[in-house]
Amino acid sequence: IDFDVGLRNLDLIMGCERRVVYDLINVIQNEATLNQALIKDKHCDNLYVLPASQTRDKDALTRDGVEKVLNDLTDKMGFEYVVCDSPAGIEQGALMALYFADEAIVTTNPEISSVRDSDRILGILSSKSRRAETNSIPVKEHLLITRYAPERVEKGEMLSVQDIQEI
Incomplete structure (x- = not known):
């Protein structure tokens, strides 16, 4: 949909x-x-x-x-x-999809603004989804990192996976 x-x-x-x-x-x-x-x-x-x-x-x-x-x-x-x-x-549209989710794949780019936005989406999943409202099993969350380039991480031009996890 x-x-x-x-x-x-x-x-x-x-x-x-x-x-x-x-x-x-x-x-x-x-x-x-x-x-x-x-x-x-x-x-x-x-x-x-x-x-x-x-x-x-x-x-x-x-x-x-x-x-x-x-x-x-x-x-x-x-x-x-x-x-x-x-x-x-x-x-x-996003709030409706998040509300009814049983499982969610949240995509992010290895940039601070994108990671922060994704963190906000994950927060909504854990607090404002139907599962959260009914105290059911939490939404199963996945974070998908797109446009990741290890060579750019080595040059300090991009966040590493560890940096993203810490945020």
Whole structure:
């Protein structure tokens, strides 16, 4: 599910941008069904994309609406895994994806500002997710470091893995 409402791009990355008819917001607002909005990948039998809206406001994402979509995907349609592509930053799309997460892969670059932002996201997962609110098993967290170059670390141009862990 692409949660980047207003700035969707998962459809572009997945090569299905010309096949988008309905989107996540259409489903939440009962303007389309999940079956109408899901786009089946042409190369992988069990992969579907639910695009974000390009034209709607982020406020159209409601907790009840997102919960219904996720429940329908798992309970009614039998999806074992639902990957929620969250936008950068802390806004409605990201907060919805974080709230319902069972497991999270947070990406960061080896730069102080990116690591600090990722630390904030991890803090939200541990304090404001549904699991945190209900005192359930914590969200399983993973930190994925992108654009890492050991030679730049040696030159002091980039944070090391140890530096990132300490932050």
